[in-house]
Amino acid sequence: MNNAKEFEHYSLNLKVKVIPIVAGKFISILHEDTAKKLGILPLDRAELVHWEKNKSIVTVVDTTTSIIKRDEIGIFEDVRKKLKVNEGKKLRVSGVGTPESLEFVKKKMRGGTLSEQEIKKIVEDFGENKLSEIEASAFMTSVFINGYTLNETVAMARALTENGITIKLDVEPVVDKHSIGGINGRATMLIVPIVAAGGLFIPKTSSRSITSAAGTADAMEVLANVELSAEQIKSITEKHGGVIAWGGSLDLAPVDDKIIKIERPLSMDPRGQVIASVLAKKASVGSKFVVVDIPIGPGLKVVDREEGKELAGLFIKVGRKLGMKVEAVLTDGSQPSGSAFGSALEARHVLRILEGKEFDSLAQKSCELAGVLFELVGRKKQGKGCDYAKKLLDSGQALKKFREIIKAQGKRIDKAKDVPMAPHKIEVRAKKSGEISFIDVKKMINIAKIAGAPSEKLSGVLLNVEVGQKVEAGDLLFEIFAENKRKLELAEKYALSVKAVQLEKIILERFI
Amino acid sequence: MNNAKEFEHYSLNLKVKVIPIVAGKFISILHEDTAKKLGILPLDRAELVHWEKNKSIVTVVDTTTSIIKRDEIGIFEDVRKKLKVNEGKKLRVSGVGTPESLEFVKKKMRGGTLSEQEIKKIVEDFGENKLSEIEASAFMTSVFINGYTLNETVAMARALTENGITIKLDVEPVVDKHSIGGINGRATMLIVPIVAAGGLFIPKTSSRSITSAAGTADAMEVLANVELSAEQIKSITEKHGGVIAWGGSLDLAPVDDKIIKIERPLSMDPRGQVIASVLAKKASVGSKFVVVDIPIGPGLKVVDREEGKELAGLFIKVGRKLGMKVEAVLTDGSQPSGSAFGSALEARHVLRILEGKEFDSLAQKSCELAGVLFELVGRKKQGKGCDYAKKLLDSGQALKKFREIIKAQGKRIDKAKDVPMAPHKIEVRAKKSGEISFIDVKKMINIAKIAGAPSEKLSGVLLNVEVGQKVEAGDLLFEIFAENKRKLELAEKYALSVKAVQLEKIILERFI
Structure with missing residues (x-):
């Protein structure tokens, strides 16, 4: 009874009016007078309770004096869906006071260390x-500046996992793979069939592209359905050893997605948060053995080997506390991983490797990472995993397994030759002879994006050269593909204006 | 030509559809397909250009598939007003890339020091x-943790001032007063007529209450109109020496208001930002002499004298760099400043002091602060200012001046007896005799708020005792006023359940 809050917060029963807008976050609209009555200012938060369905939600409040009546509450589409409520039904609405966890956010701002309970409450x-997002941003910024202790990292991973659904497989060993800032190439689409062919279980959830030419889920979607339910992920993995699903529609560690949305614009990824985020998602699907790929190179998340080693060590330590065996592998991220940029082109490239028509650095890297998993679970001796992975690839067993998985996920395409190519194409050729000295991955991605990727699946870029390769004037450097002709022209204009592929005359020719 | 952005950003001409919602921030709504075409995801930002009126604005984007057609853009009321655009008109819409200042935000996150130009760009x-608010929150959190240098503080103050309108008075000396976290009492409403009666010019802008029982603008509004234009503030101050206006509708340092909205939930007010914020608003109205009141006490923004002295020193230094003479005064904030809580009650209390019917600690404090201003501008010798202020108050010159100002601002009431009292009232009396040992200001404010303040102007609390005063059982401690009977009952229930006024038996009685 000592708390003013109890006396301040009235609630009202209001009639639902649905506003068919997807806001990307939970918003409700009150008549200005109703908001005042509830003591709510614009941008304050209100709790909406739908008694019938036993569901409640907290929304940000906007106000109006016209479209919503005094006895109504306007809710956006996202809120309607979450509450499973229809137009005309009643919701119980009240203002929301300061959440308990705000104190813990402030504690972190002041440089304090948080307990497991406090982190759980924040999540x-x-x-x-x-x-709010403002408060979450203050928290993440404090973590960026003040850092996490090992225990805080473990607590954050646990809290993220516990806050979402978890998938429990009735098979073992369950393994997983993650790449920190992987850009193109889709090693995942090779590793999953290889380790599944080798008898391990890998329920892989992946993301769609935000800033790159294609995400794993985008590329896999060219071949099969990726919007799977938790039940489908469980049953397909248990039956076929692997799955490649889009993680976005599942409620696996959903707060992690919200945190990433906060971090993204500032490209602030505090090390501890990255580790917690990755391992939480793995824990959500019950993975016990995880290989983490840490590409190192200029312009990447991890710039040098020292930093990479430290990160790898932390991954292993935090994993151990979470009951996982983690191995982190530093890989060369200075060069593109595979020659394709764009959903369809990357999917086709993966199929060509599985079909034995190509073996490049992407294939090599995938076998190495799959090999680590075979060693981690004890199937193969140290140093023998990669050879085993290659055998599974060479023998066609991985391809067979991939087709099995594609079929289980609702097959669209399972042969490289069936992947459609874009209707428009431009070839970019060397103007003079020389040696390829540098390929700028970020610029290749920009070209693909200007050509229409990732929203246009057939658009992208196919590289025809590697660093160190000698070319003659007129040789093909790369091809740009687009669904739309105007975009192809823009992409070409951009490609010619920047040096995405750099040539250097080789020494023997330097006498001119 | 080296920038992918140029190639990525298309723009479209879209027809305006007005959605009559006040969102408290700028929001527009696009059809999902249109958003995709423009490369915009929900929560991304879009620039809207209204060529005809030569106005443009950046909004956050929500998407829909139903209420907005592919060739339309939905805009909320706030956006319509800002762009001065009507239903059916066309706007040119394009996605907005990463702003330049994001790099400077990151620099501050990493502990760097920002240049004047960089701070200007952030503002x-x-x-x-x-x-975005997420990004601004990251910035303010970094400032909270890493601090500002003196030069950064000065740059922030300048940037905030330059970013809004400024008022230039053709008279001098222009003075001002500010209180850091003043809670009740309205010293401003006494200081303004006193210094104006003494021949100084004080164009005071004030805020409405957010967390207290009344803001200065709320209390003044009981007596006169406070929603004045910049022109009115200038002309009234030039003619009558003073004005008390609501600052909210003016565009004086508008970014400061946005920053305060970010800081408020986290009660993070980095010292440098507080100083920049206060002095920017003063610079906007051309004040050259400023007295800053720093109340010190438990639970206040400034808790001890050491901290207060440091803050005072910084105010003076930053003021000097901005060309202002600043004096900061530490005052006792452990006790309520005046006996009234609530708009009408506080307005009435101020009038009673000016009418010579009362002289309490609020009146004393106001004379001291006004006195500092007379000394700062050189009108009175050191130590003589307060006496002069008291003379202006005692002689009725301050009251005469106040009525002049009220009249110029569109008079409503200018006599204490004309201030309306709430229809419902409850008296809270002492249950036993003793000495008043403590008055909890925060709880008094809670009582006033539960009774309906600040939105109901007549609601509030009137204290009848002071700390140290002896009372007998049955003596009046305080009265609660309310416009609404139910709220009065809730406020009474709360008042009786907490110890807002604490009694301690006096020593002579302690033999029982």
């Missing part, structure tokens, strides 16, 4: 919108 | 919505 409140 | 971009 919970942010998940329920009780902590 | 500019945040003002134009190019920096």
